[in-house]
Structure formats: C-alpha cells, structure tokens
Amino acid sequence: xxxxxxxxxxxxxxxxxxxxxxxxxxxxxxxxxxxxxxxxxxxxxxxxxxxxxxxxxxxxxxxxxxxxxxxxxxxxxxxxxxxxxxxxxxxxxxxxxxxxxxxxxxxxxxxxxxxxxxxxxxxxxxxxxxxxxxxxxxxxxxxxxxxxxxxxxxxxxxxxxxxxxxxxxxxxxxxxxxxxxxxxxxxxxxxxxxxxxxxxxxxxxxxxxxxxxxxxxxxxxxxxxxxxxxxxxxxxxxxxxxxxxxxxxxxxxxxxxxxxxxxxxxxxxxxxxxxxxxxxxxx
Numbered sequence: 001x002x003x004x005x006x007x008x009x010x011x012x013x014x015x016x017x018x019x020x021x022x023x024x025x026x027x028x029x030x031x032x033x034x035x036x037x038x039x040x041x042x043x044x045x046x047x048x049x050x051x052x053x054x055x056x057x058x059x060x061x062x063x064x065x066x067x068x069x070x071x072x073x074x075x076x077x078x079x080x081x082x083x084x085x086x087x088x089x090x091x092x093x094x095x096x097x098x099x100x101x102x103x104x105x106x107x108x109x110x111x112x113x114x115x116x117x118x119x120x121x122x123x124x125x126x127x128x129x130x131x132x133x134x135x136x137x138x139x140x141x142x143x144x145x146x147x148x149x150x151x152x153x154x155x156x157x158x159x160x161x162x163x164x165x166x167x168x169x170x171x172x173x174x175x176x177x178x179x180x181x182x183x184x185x186x187x188x189x190x191x192x193x194x195x196x197x198x199x200x201x202x203x204x205x206x207x208x209x210x211x212x213x214x215x216x217x218x219x220x221x222x223x224x225x226x227x228x229x230x231x232x233x234x235x236x237x238x239x240x241x242x243x244x245x246x247x248x249x250x251x252x253x254x255x256x257x258x259x260x261x262x263x264x265x266x267x268x269x270x271x272x273x274x275x276x277x278x279x280x281x282x283x
Contacts, residue, residue: 005033008084009035009080009081009084010024010033010082011034011072011082011085011123012027012034012086013062013087013088013115015036015037015047015088016038017189018186018189019183020038022228022231023231025231028047028050028055031054034055035055035058035082036048036058037057037059038059040059041058044057062111062118072122072123076126081130084135085120085123085135086138086234087115087116087119087136089116090115090116091108091111092150094209094216094217095152095197098202099200100200101199109159112159113156117163120137123135127171127176131174132175133177134178135164135171135176136178136179136234136238137160137180137181139157139180139182140157141183141257142157143158143180144257148205148209148212149209149216160180161180164180168245178245179238179245180246180247182249182257183225183230183253184225184256185219185250186223186225186226186227187225188223191219191223192221197213225250233247233249
C-alpha cells in the first residue's frame with residue numbers, strides 16, 4: 001500500500017451500515033483510498049476485501065479516546081495521511097424532554113458530540129502540518145429545526161452545527177475545509193434498529209412526543225432518501241473547488257429547511273422594535 005499514492009485518503013466513522021457504509025463504498029468505487037471504521041470491523045470486511053490495497057478496516061468506538069488515537073495513527077501509517085475526515089458515527093434517541101434518562105442522554109452526547117470532537121482533534125494535527133484537508137461532519141435536518149420526541153438528538157446536532165461553524169473559521173486560513181452535511185429522512189437504520197428510546201412514558205405527552213415516537217419509527221424502510229445518492233452528492237461537494245459549508249440532502253429536507261428560514265425571519269421582524277430597544281440609546 002503506497003504512502004505516496006496521490007489519490008484521496010478518506011477516514012470515515014460509523015461504516016457498519018447506512019450513510020457511512022454507502023460513502024465508504026462510493027469513495028472506494030471511485031478509486032480513492034479509505035480507512036473504513038466500525039465498532040465491529042468484521043461488518044466492513046467485505047468492503048475492504050473488494051478493494052484490496054486501497055482500504056483498511058479499523059475497529060473504532062468513537063467514545064473510546066485510546067481507540068480513536070490508535071485508529072487515526074493506523075490510517076496515517078498505512079496511507080501516509082488523511083485527506084478527508086467524515087464524522088458520521090451517531091444515532092437517535094426518542095423521548096420527551098421530561099422522559100429522558102440521564103445515562104442514555106449522556107451516552108448520546110458522548111457519541112454524537114464528544115466522539116466527533118475527539119476524532120477531529122486526532123486528525124487535525126496532520127491536516128495542519130500539510131495545510132490541507134477536508135472535515136465533513138454529518139449533522140441532520142435536526143440540526144436546523146427541532147420537533148417533539150427528538151429534543152436530545154436535536155441538541156447533539158445543534159451542537160455539531162455550532163462546533164463546525166467555529167471550526168471552519170479557525171481552520172479555513174490553514175487551508176482546511178469544513179462541510180456540515182444535513183440529511184433528511186434516508187433509508188438507513190436511524191429510525192429502525194439503531195434508534196434508542198426512553199423506557200419512561202408519561203401519558204400527558206401521548207399526543208405530542210408519544211405520537212411522534214410512533215410516526216418516526218413507522219418511517220423505517222420507507223424513507224425517501226437514497227444513501228447511495230447521498231454518498232455521491234457528498235463526494236461531489238468534497239471535490240468542488242469551493243465546497244459548501246452546509247449541504248442539505250433530499251427534497252423534503254430542502255423544503256423544511258427553507259421554511260424554517262422564512263419562519264425565523266418572520267419572528268425576528270415581528271419583534272424587531274423590542275429587540276432594538278435593548279441597546280443603550282444612541283448618543
């Protein structure tokens with residue numbers, strides 16, 4: 001495996017299924033190289049075997065800092081560098097705010113937020129030294145708009161949005177690019193096997209968070225988004241000379257996000273005078 005090969009090197013977290021697996025397959029099919037990571041690397045062994053010499057499978061639980069350091073070091077040892085980091089590992093959690101279980105909520109943040117930060121911090125030194133690289137953080141439409149029953153998940157994705165914006169401002173002058181990917185409903189395990197939900201159920205929330213729990217789980221296997229097409233879109237964005245800071249994926253995603261912009265603007269304008277009244281009077 002040549003370290004001098006000029007083809008891009010990807011490091012992708014959460015590749016056992018869904019978007020992470022589709023993205024790893026798409027990058028490899030295009031002749032790129034990839035460190036394909038999963039908590040159980042045997043789940044991605046077939047991808048590596050199909051692209052011998054250009055892929056390695058690495059065990060990675062993003063909540064284990066020592067494993068993060070080992071995986072990044074192994075990828076850099078095998079390929080000489082990491083050109084594109086994709087922070088994809090994450091999952092959802094269903095609960096009304098009052099129903100949230102402390103241990104589950106902390107575990108959610110450990111994976112969706114702190115894991116992303118730890119992997120990014122492990123990869124950044126190499127990118128800084130080379131003054132090049134691209135960090136792709138998989139957020140969600142749920143990082144732009146919030147709904148009942150997924151408040152804790154939204155909180156993790158809103159955190160990813162803010163962290164990513166700040167990161168882009170910090171590393172842009174160093175030649176490193178950042179893209180926040182915001183998928184809508186894609187045909188992955190997010191609303192099925194990988195979804196966690198609170199065991200606590202409060203009757204008063206049956207018609208709000210309870211109803212949305214049911215409707216979210218009912219989407220499994222029927223989501224309109226195609227992970228393979230999403231992967232192709234991400235690769236296109238990464239290859240662009242001027243990649244977007246934010247990339248929405250899916251028509252419903254676009255429609256809801258742009259409606260959100262309109263709603264925000266209307267609210268700001270409605271309360272404009274009260275907003276402006278909070279400043280010291282002009283002298």
